[in-house]
Amino acid sequence: MSGxxxxxxxxxxxxxxxxxxxxxIFDQLHQKTRGEHGVTRASWGTxxxxxxxxxxxxxxxxxxxxxxDGIGNLYVELPGRDRSAPRWVSGSHLDAVPEGGNxxxxxxxxxxxxxxxxxxxxxxxPARDVWAVGFRxxxxxxxxxxxxxxxxxxxxxxxxxxxxxxxxxIHRQSGLSFRQHLQQGGFAWPASGAAKNDLRPDTTHGFIExxxxxGPILETANIxxxxxxxxxxxxxxxxxxxxxxxxxxxxxxxYLRKDAVFAAAEFARECEDFADGARDASEDxxxxxxxxxxxxDTHGLTKVAGELRFTIDVRSSSSMLLDRCGTEFQQxxxxxxxxxxxxxxxxxxxxxxxxxxxxxLISALEANARELNIRTMALPSGAGHDAADVARCGIxxxxxxxxxxxxxxxxxxxxxxxxxxxGVWVLAATLAR
Amino acid sequence: MSGxxxxxxxxxxxxxxxxxxxxxIFDQLHQKTRGEHGVTRASWGTxxxxxxxxxxxxxxxxxxxxxxDGIGNLYVELPGRDRSAPRWVSGSHLDAVPEGGNxxxxxxxxxxxxxxxxxxxxxxxPARDVWAVGFRxxxxxxxxxxxxxxxxxxxxxxxxxxxxxxxxxIHRQSGLSFRQHLQQGGFAWPASGAAKNDLRPDTTHGFIExxxxxGPILETANIxxxxxxxxxxxxxxxxxxxxxxxxxxxxxxxYLRKDAVFAAAEFARECEDFADGARDASEDxxxxxxxxxxxxDTHGLTKVAGELRFTIDVRSSSSMLLDRCGTEFQQxxxxxxxxxxxxxxxxxxxxxxxxxxxxxLISALEANARELNIRTMALPSGAGHDAADVARCGIxxxxxxxxxxxxxxxxxxxxxxxxxxxGVWVLAATLAR
Numbered sequence: 090m091s092g093x094x095x096x097x098x099x100x101x102x103x104x105x106x107x108x109x110x111x112x113x114i115f116d117q118l119h120q121k122t123r124g125e126h127g128v129t130r131a132s133w134g135t136x137x138x139x140x141x142x143x144x145x146x147x148x149x150x151x152x153x154x155x156x157x158d159g160i161g162n163l164y165v166e167l168p169g170r171d172r173s174a175p176r177w178v179s180g181s182h183l184d185a186v187p188e189g190g191n192x193x194x195x196x197x198x199x200x201x202x203x204x205x206x207x208x209x210x211x212x213x214x215p216a217r218d219v220w221a222v223g224f225r226x227x228x229x230x231x232x233x234x235x236x237x238x239x240x241x242x243x244x245x246x247x248x249x250x251x252x253x254x255x256x257x258x259i260h261r262q263s264g265l266s267f268r269q270h271l272q273q274g275g276f277a278w279p280a281s282g283a284a285k286n287d288l289r290p291d292t293t294h295g296f297i298e299x300x301x302x303x304g305p306i307l308e309t310a311n312i313x314x315x316x317x318x319x320x321x322x323x324x325x326x327x328x329x330x331x332x333x334x335x336x337x338x339x340x341x342x343x344y345l346r347k348d349a350v351f352a353a354a355e356f357a358r359e360c361e362d363f364a365d366g367a368r369d370a371s372e373d374x375x376x377x378x379x380x381x382x383x384x385x386d387t388h389g390l391t392k393v394a395g396e397l398r399f400t401i402d403v404r405s406s407s408s409m410l411l412d413r414c415g416t417e418f419q420q421x422x423x424x425x426x427x428x429x430x431x432x433x434x435x436x437x438x439x440x441x442x443x444x445x446x447x448x449x450l451i452s453a454l455e456a457n458a459r460e461l462n463i464r465t466m467a468l469p470s471g472a473g474h475d476a477a478d479v480a481r482c483g484i485x486x487x488x489x490x491x492x493x494x495x496x497x498x499x500x501x502x503x504x505x506x507x508x509x510x511x512g513v514w515v516l517a518a519t520l521a522r
Numbered sequence: 523m524s525g526x527x528x529x530x531x532x533x534x535x536x537x538x539x540x541x542x543x544x545x546x547i548f549d550q551l552h553q554k555t556r557g558e559h560g561v562t563r564a565s566w567g568t569x570x571x572x573x574x575x576x577x578x579x580x581x582x583x584x585x586x587x588x589x590x591d592g593i594g595n596l597y598v599e600l601p602g603r604d605r606s607a608p609r610w611v612s613g614s615h616l617d618a619v620p621e622g623g624n625x626x627x628x629x630x631x632x633x634x635x636x637x638x639x640x641x642x643x644x645x646x647x648p649a650r651d652v653w654a655v656g657f658r659x660x661x662x663x664x665x666x667x668x669x670x671x672x673x674x675x676x677x678x679x680x681x682x683x684x685x686x687x688x689x690x691x692i693h694r695q696s697g698l699s700f701r702q703h704l705q706q707g708g709f710a711w712p713a714s715g716a717a718k719n720d721l722r723p724d725t726t727h728g729f730i731e732x733x734x735x736x737g738p739i740l741e742t743a744n745i746x747x748x749x750x751x752x753x754x755x756x757x758x759x760x761x762x763x764x765x766x767x768x769x770x771x772x773x774x775x776x777y778l779r780k781d782a783v784f785a786a787a788e789f790a791r792e793c794e795d796f797a798d799g800a801r802d803a804s805e806d807x808x809x810x811x812x813x814x815x816x817x818x819d820t821h822g823l824t825k826v827a828g829e830l831r832f833t834i835d836v837r838s839s840s841s842m843l844l845d846r847c848g849t850e851f852q853q854x855x856x857x858x859x860x861x862x863x864x865x866x867x868x869x870x871x872x873x874x875x876x877x878x879x880x881x882x883l884i885s886a887l888e889a890n891a892r893e894l895n896i897r898t899m900a901l902p903s904g905a906g907h908d909a910a911d912v913a914r915c916g917i918x919x920x921x922x923x924x925x926x927x928x929x930x931x932x933x934x935x936x937x938x939x940x941x942x943x944x945g946v947w948v949l950a951a952t953l954a955r
Contacts (some may be wrong), residue, residue: 136952243718304773311635321772337929338810338835339754339904340737343801350811354790361784368776377771379825382815390760392812400823402771471772496770 092213093323094522097461098213100514106210107203111506114199117143118311119191127500128190132226132233132241133161133274140183144198144223150203151209158287159280160245160271163198163223167205169215174405175294176218177520178484179204180244182227182368182475186465189228190502192301194492196509198223200299203510204517215521217294222246224475233267241267243475245278247482248286252279288479295450295485297519298476301504302468307492313508314515315490316454319406320470320477321373322443324414326401331356333429335387335395349397350383352431357381359421360401363414373469374405374414401435406443406469415440444477447485450519454487457518463511472497489515525646526559526954530894532644533947539643540636540946544939547632550576552624560621560833560933563628565666565674566594566707573616577631577656584642591720592703592713593678596631596656599910600638602648608727609651609955611917612637615660615675615908622661625734629924629942631656633732636943637950648954650727655679657908666700668692674700678711680915681719685712691937710907721912728883728918730952731909732945734937735901740925746941747948748923749887752839753903753910754806755876757847759834761869764789766862768820768828782830783816785864790814792854793834796847806839806902807847834868839876839902848873877910880918883952887920890951896944905930922948 120353121143122128122136130136141163145155148165156164163183169176181197201221226232233241237258244250254505255268255278263270271278286298302308333349357378364376380400388394403414415438422433452466458465470488480486480496493510494503554576555561555569563569574596578588581598589597592707596616602609614630634654641648658675659665666674670691677683688701688711696703704711721729735741740748766782797809820826822848834849847872855866883899891898903921913919924945927936 143870155530162854302773303770304775305778306775309778323772325823337737337904338808338812339756339806339837340735340929341904342737342739343797343808345738345742346808348810350790350814352792353814354787354794354811357783357787358791361787364776375774375776377781377824377826377828378787379771380816380821381783381786381827381830382818382821383813385815387820388813388815389811390758390835391814393810394812394814397814402823404772471770471774473772496773 093518096207096213096521097518100461103207103210104510107207107510108207111199111203111361111509114147115191118195124188128185128191129187129189130183130185132184132229133270133276134232137184137225140195141223142456144183144202148202148221150401151206153205158246159277160205160242161276162242162246162287164287165202165205167208167219167223169217169219171217174217175292177215177294177297178220178222178288179297179299179516180222180224180519181298181300182224184226184228186228186231186466186498188500189498190500190508192493192502192504193303193497194227195303196301196504200373200412200509200513200516203513207517213521219520227475229258229354232261233258234261237267240473240475242476245324246286246288246453247478248289249478249482255279270409288482288484293484295447296476296479297450297487297489297516298474299472299489299491299516301493301497301502302490303472303493303497306468307466307490308494310466312464313492313511314458314463314465315468315489316451317446317470318467319446319491320444320474320480320488321404322408322411323441324403324411325439326435326437329399329401329434330436331397331431331432331433333393335394336393338391338393341393341407346393347429347431349394349431352425352429352433353381353397353399356421356425356433359425360418363417365419367410372410374410375404375471377402383521394413404471406445408442411440444480444486445485449483453519454515456488458515461514461518463515526951529640529644529646529954530951533894536640536643537943540640540943541939543639544632544636544942547580548624551628552950557621561618561624562620562622563616563618565617565662566703566709567665570617570658573628574656575636577616577635584639586638591679592710593675594658594709595675595679595720597720598635598638598654600641600648600652602652604650607650608725609653610648610727610730611653611655611721612730612760612949612953613655613657614731615657617659617661619661619664619931621933622931623933625926625935625937626736626930627660629734629937630732631954632947633946636946637953640950646954651711652953660846660908662691665694666691666693670700673906673908673911676911679721680911680912681722682915688712706718721915721917723916726917728880728920729909729912730883730920730922730949731803731907732922732924732949733907734926734935735923736905736926736930739901740899740923741927743899744943745897747891747896747898748901748926749884750879750903750921750923751884751900752879753877753913754837754839754919755841756846757836757844759868759870759871760928762832762834762867763869764830764864764866766828766864769826771824771826774826779826780828780862780864782827782864785858785862785866786814786830789854789858789866792858793851796850796854800843805843807843808837810835827867837904839878841875844873851934860871877913877919879913879920881921885917886949886952887922891948894947894951896948
C-alpha cells in the first residue's frame with residue numbers, strides 16, 4: 090500500500106507531464122484519422138489500424154510489451170508484483186462511427202496506457218499484472234450490415250463470437266463478408282487453440298472501461314467523473330400500430346369514430362405515467378416513442394386518422410422492470426382498444442438484458458475517487474459497450490464515465506482533458522491494488 | 523289548407539308513380555354521367571351540363587318553365603296562388619366530385635322537381651311561387667385550384683361571387699382561368715344588371731335544400747330523414763408543431779429530455795378532454811387531429827423525438843364555441859410548453875363561421891313530417907353546402923338530410939329511394955304553404 094500512497098502523492102507533480110502526454114496522443118489520433126467532418130475509424134479499416142499502431146508505438150516507447158490477437162485487438166502488458174495472480178484488464182475500442190468524434194472509444198484505451206505510464210514514471214509496481222486493451226469493431230453496426238450482434242472485437246477476445254457471424258456480417262461498402270474482409274486485411278481469424286480466447290474469467294481479476302459519457306448527466310450535474318452502475322438493457326417494439334377507421338371530420342360524430350390519434354395519444358400518456366411511477370419508486374427507466382406517425386399517404390386535415398404507427402424503446406438497468414413494461418404496456422393497449430373500439434398493438438418486443446456492474450469494483454472506484462478528492466456520481470449507461478459483453482462472461486466489470494458536453498458519435502464531442510485526467514487517476518489508483 | 527290536405531291524402535296512391543319517376547331520373551343521370559368508377563360531373567364540364575339538360579327536359583315535359591342564369595344555374599318555375607309573394611326556392615347542385623356518387627347534389631334538385639311534379643299531378647297549387655334550382659359548381663374545389671371559396675354557382679346566384687375569383691380560380695386540367703373556362707363553355711358571365719342576382723332576400727320566402735347525409739348518424743339511429751339544425755363552422759390549424767430536442771434514447775435521462783411525442787400526446791389528450799366536457803354540456807363539437815407525425819427524415823427507434831407536426835380541425839354549430847376552442851387550445855399548448863420545456867404551437871387558426879338554419883323553417887319541416895308520419899331527427903351538417911351561403915345572405919334556409927349508408931364523394935353512396943321519397947314529401951308539404 091505504500092506504493093499506492095507514493096502514486097497518489099505524485100499526482101500534483103505529474104499533472105503537467107500527464108496533461109501534455111494526453112493532449113499529444115489525442116492530437117496525433119485526431120490528425121491521422123480526421124476527414125472533412127470528424128474522425129473516421131472503420132472497424133477493421135484504415136483509421137482503426139492507424140489508432141492501433143499509434144498506441145502500440147506509444148506503449149513500446151514506454152518499454153511496455155505489446156501483442157495482438159488474431160482478430161487484431163491490441164494488448165499492452167505491464168507486469169505486477171504477483172505475476173501468477175489474475176490480472177487487471179482495462180481499455181475500450183479504437184474504431185469510431187463514420188464522421189464521429191475523437192474520444193468515443195479511444196479515450197478508454199488511452200486512459201489505460203496513461204495509467205501504465207504513471208506506474209512507469211513513479212516506479213510503483215501494481216499488485217498484479219495489468220493489461221491495456223484496444224478492441225476493434227465495437228462500432229461494427231456502422232460498418233457491417235447483415236446478421237451480427239456488433240462488438241465483434243471484444244466478443245472475439247472473450248471467445249463468444251460465433252464463427253457464423255463471420256459469414257453473415259457483410260461490409261457495407263465492399264459487400265464482402267466479415268470473413269473475407271478479415272482475410273483481405275491479413276488477419277488470422279478464427280484463431281486456433283488457446284490464442285482464441287485472451288479474456289477469460291479464470292485469468293482476469295477485473296475489467297475496467299473508461300468512456301466518455303454519451304449523455305448530459307455529468308455535464309448537467311457539474312461532476313467530472315461517473316461510476317457506472319449498470320449498462321442498461323432495452324425492450325424494443327419496432328412495429329407498434331393503432332388501427333382505427335378513417336372518417337369525414339365534419340360528418341362523422343364523436344360517438345361513431347375510431348380515432349387512431351386520440352387512442353395513440355392516450356396509450357403514450359399511460360405508458361409515460363407508468364414510467365413516471367416507476368421512477369418515483371426509484372427505479373431506473375426511460376421510455377421513448379421515437380417514431381409516432383399517421384400515414385402520410387392517407388391522412389389529411391379533414392379526415393379522422395385511421396392509422397398511426399409507433400416505436401417503443403424502453404431502457405432500464407433492471408431486467409425485471411423491462412419484463413414488467415412489456416406486460417403492462419400490452420395491458421394498457423388492450424384497455425384502450427376495448428374502450429375506444431380501435432386496435433392498439435405493440436407487435437413483438439425484442440429484449441436485450443442489462444449488464445450489472447460489479448458492486449465491489451464500483452465501491453473500489455468510488456473509494457479511490459474519494460481518496461483523490463475527485464467528485465463522482467453513480468449513473469447507468471444507456472448505450473451499449475464492450476464492458477457489457479465482458480460482464481456477461483462472468484468477469485467483474487466496471488466503467489468510468491468522463492463528462493462530455495455534446496454527446497457522442499459526432500465531431501463535436503467535448504471532453505475536457507482535465508476531466509479525463511481525473512478519470513485516469515481513479516483508474517490508476519484502482520489498478521494499483 | 524284544403525289543397526294541402528288533398529296533397530297529403532294522395533300520398534299512398536301516388537307512391538308507385540313517384541317511386542318509378544325518381545328511379546327513372548336517377549338511372550338516366552347515372553347512365554349518362556358514369557365512368558369506370560362512379561359518376562363524374564365536373565363543375566362547368568360535360569357531366570354537369572348533361573345533368574342540367576336532363577332535368578330541364580324533365581321539367582319541360584311537366585309543362586314547367588325553365589331558365590338559366592348567365593353562369594348556367596338551372597331554374598324551374600311553378601306559379602303559386604299569390605304570384606306577388608316572395609317565392610320558395612329549393613334545390614341543390616348538379617356537379618359531383620371526380621368518380622363520385624350519383625346522389626350527392628343531384629338528389630336535392632331532383633327532389634324539388636319531384637315536389638313540383640306532385641303539385642302538377644294533384645292539381646294542388648302552392649300558396650306562393652316555387653322555384654327548383656340546380657346549382658353549378660358546388661364541388662368547384664375538386665375541379666379548380668387557385669384562390670376561390672368554392673360554391674361558385676350558388677354564390678353567383680346570390681350576387682356574392684367576386685369577379686376576382688374568375689381570374690384566380692384555375693382549372694386543374696386545362697390550366698385556364700375560371701373566366702376563360704366559362705367563355706370557352708359559352709357562358710355569359712359576369713352578367714350585367716338585375717340578371718346578375720336571381721336569389722335575393724326580398725324576393726325569396728325561404729330556401730330548402732335536400733341532400734344525402736354524408737355521415738352515418740341517420741343510418742346508425744335508423745331514421746330516414748334528418749332536419750339540419752346548422753351547417754357547422756370550422757376552426758382549422760394546418761401548421762401545428764411541437765418542437766422538442768432530439769436525444770439518445772439510452773443516454774439522456776427523463777429529466778433532461780424535451781420529448782416532442784409525449785408533449786404532443788398530452789396536448790391531444792387535453793384538447794380531447796375539452797371537447798368531451800363541451801359535449802357533456804350538450805354543446806356540438808368534434809375535434810380531429812388528422813395529421814400527427816414525427817419527422818420521417820430524422821426520427822428513429824433510439825432517438826427521443828425532437829419534432830412532431832399536427833393539424834387540428836374543430837367543427838361546431840356554435841361560432842362562440844369555435845372561438846373558445848382557439849383560446850383554450852392555445853392555453854393548453856402554453857401550459858404544456860412551460861411544463862415540459864418544449865414549444866407546442868398551433869400556428870394560425872382559420873375560421874369558417876357556422877350557418878344557422880332558420881328556426882321557423884326547422885319547426886315547419888318537423889311539423890309537416892309529423893303530419894306525414896315520417897320520423898325525423900335533428901342533426902348538424904358537418905360538411906359545407908350551398909345552403910350555408912344562402913343562409914349567410916339573410917334568406918331563411920333549411921336542409922333536409924336523407925339517410926345514406928356509405929358516406930358521400932364515393933361511388934358507393936347508398937340512398938334508398940323509399941327514404942328519399944319521404945324527404946320529398948316533407949319538402950312538398952312545406953313548399954305547399
